[in-house]
Amino acid sequence: MDRFSILHISDLHRSIANHISNDEIINSLMEDIDTCAKEGTPKPSFVVVSGDIILGSTQPQEDKAIDEIKKQYKEADELLNDLCKAFLSGNKERMIIVPGNHDVCHWISRRSMEMCSMPADETEKLNEMKEMIKSMDDENGTIRWSWEDFSFHKIVDLPLYNMRLNEFISFYNNFYEGQQIYKELREEQFTTHDFPEYGTTFVGFNSCYMLDHYNKTGRINRDCINRAIRNMRSSQFTNRLKIAVWHHNTSGHPHESDYMCSDILLPLVNAGFSIGLHGHKHISDIYNDYVQAGMDKKMTLISAGSLCAGEKQYRFAIPRMYNIIEKYGNRLYIKVRSSTHKEHLLWEKYRNIDYIPLPLISDDSIMDEDLLPLINARDYAGILDKLSRIDESRMRFRELWLECYFELIMFDEYSDLIGKPENDEAAVKLMTLAAKKQDRVLFDVTLENQIDAELITPSTLKIINEIGRGI
Ligand SMILES: [Fe+2]
Numbered sequence: 001m002d003r004f005s006i007l008h009i010s011d012l013h014r015s016i017a018n019h020i021s022n023d024e025i026i027n028s029l030m031e032d033i034d035t036c037a038k039e040g041t042p043k044p045s046f047v048v049v050s051g052d053i054i055l056g057s058t059q060p061q062e063d064k065a066i067d068e069i070k071k072q073y074k075e076a077d078e079l080l081n082d083l084c085k086a087f088l089s090g091n092k093e094r095m096i097i098v099p100g101n102h103d104v105c106h107w108i109s110r111r112s113m114e115m116c117s118m119p120a121d122e123t124e125k126l127n128e129m130k131e132m133i134k135s136m137d138d139e140n141g142t143i144r145w146s147w148e149d150f151s152f153h154k155i156v157d158l159p160l161y162n163m164r165l166n167e168f169i170s171f172y173n174n175f176y177e178g179q180q181i182y183k184e185l186r187e188e189q190f191t192t193h194d195f196p197e198y199g200t201t202f203v204g205f206n207s208c209y210m211l212d213h214y215n216k217t218g219r220i221n222r223d224c225i226n227r228a229i230r231n232m233r234s235s236q237f238t239n240r241l242k243i244a245v246w247h248h249n250t251s252g253h254p255h256e257s258d259y260m261c262s263d264i265l266l267p268l269v270n271a272g273f274s275i276g277l278h279g280h281k282h283i284s285d286i287y288n289d290y291v292q293a294g295m296d297k298k299m300t301l302i303s304a305g306s307l308c309a310g311e312k313q314y315r316f317a318i319p320r321m322y323n324i325i326e327k328y329g330n331r332l333y334i335k336v337r338s339s340t341h342k343e344h345l346l347w348e349k350y351r352n353i354d355y356i357p358l359p360l361i362s363d364d365s366i367m368d369e370d371l372l373p374l375i376n377a378r379d380y381a382g383i384l385d386k387l388s389r390i391d392e393s394r395m396r397f398r399e400l401w402l403e404c405y406f407e408l409i410m411f412d413e414y415s416d417l418i419g420k421p422e423n424d425e426a427a428v429k430l431m432t433l434a435a436k437k438q439d440r441v442l443f444d445v446t447l448e449n450q451i452d453a454e455l456i457t458p459s460t461l462k463i464i465n466e467i468g469r470g471i
Pocket of ligand 1: 011052100101102247279280281
């Protein structure tokens with residue numbers, strides 16, 4: 001099937017205390033997805049839940065904390081069952097769920113660690129500390145630094161430490177009723193979901209490897225990545241659109257460690273995974289295509305905001321959000337929906353992203369058999385001719401129209417179609433095309449009339465001014 005959509009939700013943070021009920025979530029999503037369907041977006045064939053299923057517990061006693069966590073998972077289980085009935089006709093195989101940092105039980109990781117005793121001698125102590133700091137770079141390292149007591153701690157009971165996702169695993173295995181099994185072994189904590197009829201395979205990863213109450217850094221176990229890639233080498237996966245799902249975002253501020261280094265994804269990119277879906281950041285975003293220098297492969301990273309986190313978990317006043325990702329041929333259309341109301345979920349458009357080109361992944365996944373050879377041959381005049389004879393192509397293939405106008409330096413047509421660019425990349429592209437016309441007046445008029453300084457960053461304005469210098 002060449003056209004389908006994915007309901008991408010994340011960071012549910014389910015808790016009994018959250019006043020947004022399961023019923024309100026389901027009702028509001030059904031209403032909103034009906035609205036999007038009227039605009040032409042197919043109803044979801046898949047639901048991706050990219051982690052932080054529950055909020056977790058801060059109860060001071062372990063038995064009470066576990067009790068609270070179980071109640072949160074029960075709430076989440078009911079929500080996801082209802083979602084599955086509402087959008088997937090009850091077919092749980094079409095739902096892909098991964099854990100997030102809130103699914104890690106801190107009580108278990110606390111019990112598995114001990115504070116490190118340090119030598120009395122200052123020199124020995126310093127040397128020991130240097131060794132410990134060095135060992136913290138090791139991805140499998142068992143030393144942790146605590147800002148709570150300014151001490152090093154060590155994981156002394158690794159089997160116990162490895163049980164910190166057990167409540168998530170119980171929830172997961174109970175939810176899927178045997179259709180999917182979440183493994184306890186950390187090297188096997190990935191799940192494969194193959195849909196030949198859609199030419200698509202999802203692989204869900206645990207990005208909380210060695211993550212605990214002291215270590216916030218996201219990481220996927222190397223063995224999981226390697227085993228998933230090895231599985232993908234089976235002929236059944238040839239030409240599949242490969243989508244990886246995990247929880248953590250892949251960039252952060254210099255002082256942050258609460259994200260996952262994007263280098264972890266390189267083997268997946270190399271193995272042909274072209275889309276990555278994640279959450280954690282509590283904001284919907286489409287990251288630049290992640291490309292390794294020298295490689296012709298890339299991964300488009302799509303982040304979902306928090307669907308229904310409580311108000312305290314909002315970051316920087318970003319509202320609740322979710323994504324509908326439509327795949328149509330080799331293009332993606334992403335509708336980012338948001339709800340700014342504090343008390344209720346009232347979804348509306350936050351941003352529409354018309355397309356992100358995917359690698360041409362297979363012969364049977366083309367959007368139009370006549371159009372594809374023209375795209376591959378970069379025959380832009382031929383593409384324009386073909387597009388002009390396809391119904392609704394200005395809406396469906398807007399970016400392809402723009403690409404052709406850009407390549408053929410058809411400034412007026414490009415400018416008409418794009419209007420006021422909504423982001424930095426589009427603004428730079430419009431002004432680059434204006435510069436190509438080598439017409440100072442045209443450049444200045446375009447800059448004044450079409451570039452909205454509030455929509456783009458100051459550094460982009462600088463880049464645009466640089467572009468205009470040579471005219
Ligand atoms: Fe998170």
